[in-house]
Amino acid sequence: MPLTRLTANTxxxxxxxxxxxxxxxxxxxxxxxxxxxxxxxxxxPGETISPETRDRVRRAAADLGYRPNxxxxxxxxxxxxxxxxxxxRLPHGGTGLAAFIDALDAELEHLDHMxxxxxxxxxxxxxxxxxxxxxxxxLDLDRIYNSPDAEAxxxxxxxxxxxAAHTAVQLRHLVDGGHTTIxxxxxxxxxxxxxxxxxxxxxxxxxxxxxxxxxxxTLTMGAGVDEDRTALSDFIDRHPAVTAIAALxxxxxxxxxxxxxxxxxxxxxxxxxxxxxxxxxxxxxxPSLTSVRIDTAAFGRRLARQVLGLPxxxxxxxxxxxxxxxxxxx
Amino acid sequence: MPLTRLTANTxxxxxxxxxxxxxxxxxxxxxxxxxxxxxxxxxxPGETISPETRDRVRRAAADLGYRPNxxxxxxxxxxxxxxxxxxxRLPHGGTGLAAFIDALDAELEHLDHMxxxxxxxxxxxxxxxxxxxxxxxxLDLDRIYNSPDAEAxxxxxxxxxxxAAHTAVQLRHLVDGGHTTIxxxxxxxxxxxxxxxxxxxxxxxxxxxxxxxxxxxTLTMGAGVDEDRTALSDFIDRHPAVTAIAALxxxxxxxxxxxxxxxxxxxxxxxxxxxxxxxxxxxxxxPSLTSVRIDTAAFGRRLARQVLGLPxxxxxxxxxxxxxxxxxxx
DNA sequence: GCGGACTACTAAATCGAATAAGTGCAGTCT
DNA sequence: AGACTGCACTTATTCGATTTAGTAGTCCGC
Numbered sequence: 077m078p079l080t081r082l083t084a085n086t087x088x089x090x091x092x093x094x095x096x097x098x099x100x101x102x103x104x105x106x107x108x109x110x111x112x113x114x115x116x117x118x119x120x121p122g123e124t125i126s127p128e129t130r131d132r133v134r135r136a137a138a139d140l141g142y143r144p145n146x147x148x149x150x151x152x153x154x155x156x157x158x159x160x161x162x163x164x165r166l167p168h169g170g171t172g173l174a175a176f177i178d179a180l181d182a183e184l185e186h187l188d189h190m191x192x193x194x195x196x197x198x199x200x201x202x203x204x205x206x207x208x209x210x211x212x213x214x215l216d217l218d219r220i221y222n223s224p225d226a227e228a229x230x231x232x233x234x235x236x237x238x239x240a241a242h243t244a245v246q247l248r249h250l251v252d253g254g255h256t257t258i259x260x261x262x263x264x265x266x267x268x269x270x271x272x273x274x275x276x277x278x279x280x281x282x283x284x285x286x287x288x289x290x291x292x293x294t295l296t297m298g299a300g301v302d303e304d305r306t307a308l309s310d311f312i313d314r315h316p317a318v319t320a321i322a323a324l325x326x327x328x329x330x331x332x333x334x335x336x337x338x339x340x341x342x343x344x345x346x347x348x349x350x351x352x353x354x355x356x357x358x359x360x361x362x363p364s365l366t367s368v369r370i371d372t373a374a375f376g377r378r379l380a381r382q383v384l385g386l387p388x389x390x391x392x393x394x395x396x397x398x399x400x401x402x403x404x405x406x
Numbered sequence: 407m408p409l410t411r412l413t414a415n416t417x418x419x420x421x422x423x424x425x426x427x428x429x430x431x432x433x434x435x436x437x438x439x440x441x442x443x444x445x446x447x448x449x450x451p452g453e454t455i456s457p458e459t460r461d462r463v464r465r466a467a468a469d470l471g472y473r474p475n476x477x478x479x480x481x482x483x484x485x486x487x488x489x490x491x492x493x494x495r496l497p498h499g500g501t502g503l504a505a506f507i508d509a510l511d512a513e514l515e516h517l518d519h520m521x522x523x524x525x526x527x528x529x530x531x532x533x534x535x536x537x538x539x540x541x542x543x544x545l546d547l548d549r550i551y552n553s554p555d556a557e558a559x560x561x562x563x564x565x566x567x568x569x570a571a572h573t574a575v576q577l578r579h580l581v582d583g584g585h586t587t588i589x590x591x592x593x594x595x596x597x598x599x600x601x602x603x604x605x606x607x608x609x610x611x612x613x614x615x616x617x618x619x620x621x622x623x624t625l626t627m628g629a630g631v632d633e634d635r636t637a638l639s640d641f642i643d644r645h646p647a648v649t650a651i652a653a654l655x656x657x658x659x660x661x662x663x664x665x666x667x668x669x670x671x672x673x674x675x676x677x678x679x680x681x682x683x684x685x686x687x688x689x690x691x692x693p694s695l696t697s698v699r700i701d702t703a704a705f706g707r708r709l710a711r712q713v714l715g716l717p718x719x720x721x722x723x724x725x726x727x728x729x730x731x732x733x734x735x736x
Numbered sequence: 737g738c739g740g741a742c743t744a745c746t747a748a749a750t751c752g753a754a755t756a757a758g759t760g761c762a763g764t765c766t
Numbered sequence: 767a768g769a770c771t772g773c774a775c776t777t778a779t780t781c782g783a784t785t786t787a788g789t790a791g792t793c794c795g796c
Contacts, residue, residue, distance in 0.1 A: 098783085099783065108745075108746085114783070114784060114785085115745090115784095120785090123744090124745080125743095144782085145481070145783065146539055148751090149783055150751095151477040151781090152782080152783050152785085156477060158538070160522070190538050190539065191524075191525075192522040192524060196511055196515075204515075205520065207473035207475065207476060208520050209476055209488060209520065210477055331690060334692070356657075357657075357687045359664075360661060360691070426752095428752060430752080438776085439775075440776095450755085454775080456774065459774080474753070477751080477753090479753055479754080480753095481753080482753050482754050482781055483753085483781085
C-alpha cells in the first residue's frame with residue numbers, strides 16, 4: 077500500500093530490451109531497408125517512395141507497435157523531443173496557469189513532443205539539464221521576472237498582450253461597481269513575482285487612465301498575518317478614499333480579506349476586494365472572493381508552436397476571454 | 407516582457423554541437439584512449455588504471471568542462487538517468503508533498519539522476535514516455551490510489567508507515583483537546599484520492615481504537631458549497647455527539663469550515679476542525695485552520711535510493727516528525 | 737542507341753558513450 | 767627457457783535512429 081507506483085527499467089536490460097521493436101524489425105517485416113522506413117515514417121521531403129511501399133511500411137510499423145527510440149533520435153539530432161517547463165518556486169495554484177500548462181502539454185503531444193516540468197531553479201541546473209536531457213527548449217517561468225533585458229523578444233504565446241486585457245477586466249469590474257478610487261495589492265517578499273507585479277501595475281495604471289481615473293496606490297501584503305494587518309491599516313489611513321482593492325493574485329487577495337477582517341473593515345461594504353486567476357480557495361472563505369478567471373489555453377497552444385519554431389498554425393489569433401467570477405467580496 | 411524565457415536548442419545544431427565537449431576530446435587532452443576515459447570517469451570496477459592516468463583524465467575532463475551526453479548514455483544503457491514523477495491531477499498544494507518532492511529531487515541529483523515531473527496521466531502516456539525518454543523509473547503518485555493490487559510490494563520510501571504515524575498525530579491532538587467523539591471528513595468526487603482516504607480512515611480507526619474510542623463516522627465534502635452545507639447538517643443530525651472533525655487534507659477542512667459558518671456552528675466551540683498537510687491558506691481564513699505539518703523530506707531521500715535500487719545508505723531509519731500547527735480551529 | 741534525368745530505393749557513415757575482446761609488456765613459477 | 771599471470775591500457779563493436787552518397791532500372795529526347 078505504497079504512495080508510489082514504481083515502474084523501473086532495469087539498466088541490465090532484462091526482457092525489456094529484447095521486446096523493443098526497432099526500425100530494423102519494421103524494415104524486415106515490410107521487406108525494405110531500414111533507411112526507407114525512416115523516410116516513410118518521417119515523411120522526409122525529397123525522397124520518392126511509391127505509395128504501395130509507404131503503405132506496407134506504415135502497416136508494418138503499426139502492426140508491430142513500433143515506437144521510435146528517443147535516445148537514438150536525440151543522439152543523432154542533437155536534441156531530444158522533450159520540452160522543459162521550469163516553474164521553480166512560482167505559484168501554480170491558479171486555474172489560469174493550470175490551463176496554460178494543460179494546453180501547452182496537449183499541443184506539444186500533438187506535435188510529437190513531450191512536456192516535462194522541472195521544479196529546481198538555478199543556472200547550473202539548466203546546464204545539467206542541457207547535457208542530460210538536451211531538451212528542444214526550456215520555458216522558464218521564473219527567470220523572466222528577474223530578467224534584466226526586459227525587452228528581449230522571446231516567445232510567450234501571446235501571454236503578455238493577454239495580461240493587459242485581463243488586468244483591464246479586473247479593474248473594470250470594480251469601476252462598473254461604482255468604485256472610483258482603487259488600490260492595488262502586491263505580494264511581499266516574492267522577488268520572483270516582482271516583474272510580473274510591475275507589469276500588472278503598469279497595465280492597471282493605463283486602464284484607469286483610459287477611464288479618466290488616477291493610477292492605483294499600492295499596498296504590499298504577505299509578510300505575515302500581523303504585518304498584513306498593519307500594512308492594510310496604514311494604507312487605509314494614507315488613502316482613505318480607496319474603496320476597492322485589486323490584487324495581483326488570489327493569495328494576496330485572501331490576505332487582504334484576512335486583514336480587513338482583523339481590522340473590522342466590512343467587505344465589500346467599506347472595501348471591495350477582487351483577486352486574479354481564480355485559485356479555488358476563494359469560494360471557501362467568508363466573504364467569498366470575487367476573482368478573474370482567465371482562459372490561457374490559447375496561449376499554451378500558441379506557445380507550443382512558437383517554441384518549436386513552427387508557424388502559428390490553424391490556431392487563429394484567438395481572443396483570450398477573461399471572466400469575472402462574481403462572489404461576495406466585490 | 408514575456409512570461410517565458412526561451413532557450414532553444416536549434417535542431418540544426420549551429421554552434422552548439424561544435425562546442426560540445428565529448429569523451430573523445432577528453433581522451434585526446436589526456437593522451438589516452440576514449441575507453442580509458444570512460445573507465446576512469448565511471449570508476450569501473452575491475453579495470454586497472456594507474457593513479458597518474460586517473461588523475462590526468464579527471465583533470466582534463468574538469469578543465470574542458472566535460473559533461474556526459476545523456477542521449478548517448480541512454481542509447482547504450484537502455485535507460486536514461488531521468489526519473490519521472492507523475493503527479494497527475496493530485497493535489498500538490500500541501501507543504502508535505504512539496505518537501506517530499508524537494509528531497510527526492512535533491513537526493514536524485516546527488517546520485518547523478520534528474521527528477522522531472524509529468525502532469526499527464528493515462529497508461530498510453532506512460533508508454534509514450536517509456537519510448538521517448540526511457541526513464542530509469544516512474545513514480546506514479548496517481549495510479550496507486552486506484553491500484554487493485556493493494557498489497558503489491560513497491561518502494562515508497564517509507565511513506566506508508568509514516569502516514570499511520572501522521573494520522574495518529576492528527577487524531578491525538580483532538581483527543582488531547584478533550585474530544586471523545588470524532589468524525590472524519592473525506593473529499594467527494596476525487597476518485598484518485600479514494601484509496602488514500604481508505605488508508606487514512608483505517609489508521610484513524612486504529613488510533614482511536616488504541617485510545618479506547620469508537621471509529622470515526624465519515625462525512626463527505628467537496629461536491630459544492632451548497633451540497634457541503636447540507637452534508638454537514640445531515641452529518642451533525644445523525645451524529646450529534648461529534649465535537650471534532652479531522653479532515654483528509656486542508657482543502658476538505660476548509661470546506662468543513664465554510665459549511666460550519668453557513669450553518670452558524672461555532673468553530674471550535676461546537677465543532678473543532680483540523681486539517682492535514684498544512685497547505686498555507688489555513689492562516690488566512692477565520693477561524694484560522696489548525697493543521698498537521700509533516701516532514702516528508704526523509705521519505706523523499708529514502709525513496710530516491712530505493713528507486714535506483716541502491717542500499718538505504720547513510721540515511722538512518724529516520725523518524726518522521728509530524729507537528730501540529732496550532733491555530734484557532736482546533 | 738546513348739547520355740542524361742528521374743524514380744525507387746539501399747549501403748554505409750554518424751551521433752557519444754559503454755564495454756567486450758584483445759595487445760604488449762613485466763614479472764613469476766617451474 | 768617457456769608458459770603463465772597480472773597490469774595498463776587500446777581497438778573495435780554496439781545501442782537505434784537520421785542522413786549522405788550511392789545504385790540499379792526506366793523513360794525520353796535526338
